[in-house]
Amino acid sequence: MLEVTGLAKSYGERVALHDVAFLAAAGSTIGLLGPNGAGTSTAVSIIAGLLRPDRGSVRIHGQTIDSDTSPAKRLVGFVPQDLALYEELSARQNLRVFGALYGLRGAALASRAAAALELARLGDRAEDPVESFSGGMKRRLNIAAALLHEPMLLLLDEPTVGIDPQSRNAIFDTLAELKARGLTLVYTTHYMEEAERLCDRIVIIDHGRVLADDTLAGLYARLPVSGVLNVYLAAGADSAALDGVLRSLTAIRSLHWRAGGLSAGLTDLATGTSQLLGALQAAGVTIRHLEAERPTLESVFLELTGRSLRDA
Numbered sequence: 001m002l003e004v005t006g007l008a009k010s011y012g013e014r015v016a017l018h019d020v021a022f023l024a025a026a027g028s029t030i031g032l033l034g035p036n037g038a039g040t041s042t043a044v045s046i047i048a049g050l051l052r053p054d055r056g057s058v059r060i061h062g063q064t065i066d067s068d069t070s071p072a073k074r075l076v077g078f079v080p081q082d083l084a085l086y087e088e089l090s091a092r093q094n095l096r097v098f099g100a101l102y103g104l105r106g107a108a109l110a111s112r113a114a115a116a117l118e119l120a121r122l123g124d125r126a127e128d129p130v131e132s133f134s135g136g137m138k139r140r141l142n143i144a145a146a147l148l149h150e151p152m153l154l155l156l157d158e159p160t161v162g163i164d165p166q167s168r169n170a171i172f173d174t175l176a177e178l179k180a181r182g183l184t185l186v187y188t189t190h191y192m193e194e195a196e197r198l199c200d201r202i203v204i205i206d207h208g209r210v211l212a213d214d215t216l217a218g219l220y221a222r223l224p225v226s227g228v229l230n231v232y233l234a235a236g237a238d239s240a241a242l243d244g245v246l247r248s249l250t251a252i253r254s255l256h257w258r259a260g261g262l263s264a265g266l267t268d269l270a271t272g273t274s275q276l277l278g279a280l281q282a283a284g285v286t287i288r289h290l291e292a293e294r295p296t297l298e299s300v301f302l303e304l305t306g307r308s309l310r311d312a
């Protein structure tokens with residue numbers, strides 16, 4: 001559905017994109033992840049046809065966007081990072097304005113606007129002026145506006161920044177529904193948990209370059225540990241005696257002792273857990289409690305870039 005090749009873009013001296021390439025198969029959801037300034041907004045603005053790249057190309061459904069009137073542009077819906085709404089108009093009036101820009105009118109426009117309002121869970125506030133909306137409701141209306149012309153590819157640039165959990169969930173529900181209908185979604189976010197929840201593939205961008213392009217499972221497989229096991233031991237366990245034994249286990253990558261127990265980084269969760277528990281049992285140590293922690297995308301990102309995603 002979307003084929004991005006060799007995108008480069010500079011703003012004067014500042015290089016925003018060096019060489020960005022990725023694919024989005026029809027019906028898939030792709031997450032674009034990067035710290036502030038990584039170039040994700042520049043990339044989606046180019047895909048939306050709002051910005052011209054210095055080099056590289058974007059093909060949508062096999063067609064290139066090379067002018068403002070390219071037919072491929074109609075296949076794309078774009079939800080910009082900054083809200084673009086008329087505050088004094090109602091939600092429905094806003095959608096009428098945006099629909100008219102796409103050449104919709106009359107009954108077709110009215111029914112598309114009604115459907116988009118329902119999809120964005122704004123049906124009950126349709127006649128209220130946007131200035132009376134919460135930040136989350138404005139974000140949802142922004143998404144509705146991008147859906148009026150029934151695009152096949154929806155680009156969303158940080159659609160959940162600074163909103164309440166209820167609106168965030170409403171947006172997730174909307175996106176899940178769009179996905180179920182077969183839309184291709186490209187989603188930029190700083191939130192790992194969103195990418196984990198929604199995306200089939202994740203493209204990690206930093207300093208205008210793609211650092212990783214993989215499934216969630218593929219990204220996790222790059223981590224040196226597949227999970228961390230926290231073991232809480234009964235009082236009196238001899239950590240000095242156990243330390244050497246546990247470190248010699250093949251599936252234990254790291255070991256850290258702390259008050260009341262230990263944390264072990266495991267190269268494989270199943271093997272590591274059975275080796276660790278077996279060794280503790282053989283040593284006659286009583287286990288009081290166990291918990292497994294899975295590595296997060298945040299840890300993958302740290303591993304790849306050496307910095308954290310949100311406050312880089």
Ligand SMILES: Nc1ncnc2c1ncn2[C@@H]1O[C@H](COP(=O)(O)OP(=O)(O)OP(=O)(O)O)[C@@H](O)[C@H]1O
Binds near residue numbers: 034042
């Ligand atoms: N209109 C512009 N003029 C000059 N520089 C720009 C312009 N837009 C973006 N940049 C620069 O290009 C780089 C990439 O910006 P971009 O907005 O694409 O990043 P981003 O990944 O979307 O960041 P954020 O997560 O903060 O939204 C940044 O260094 C930014 O300062």
Ligand SMILES: [Mg+2]
Binds near residue numbers: 040
């Ligand atoms: Mg941005």
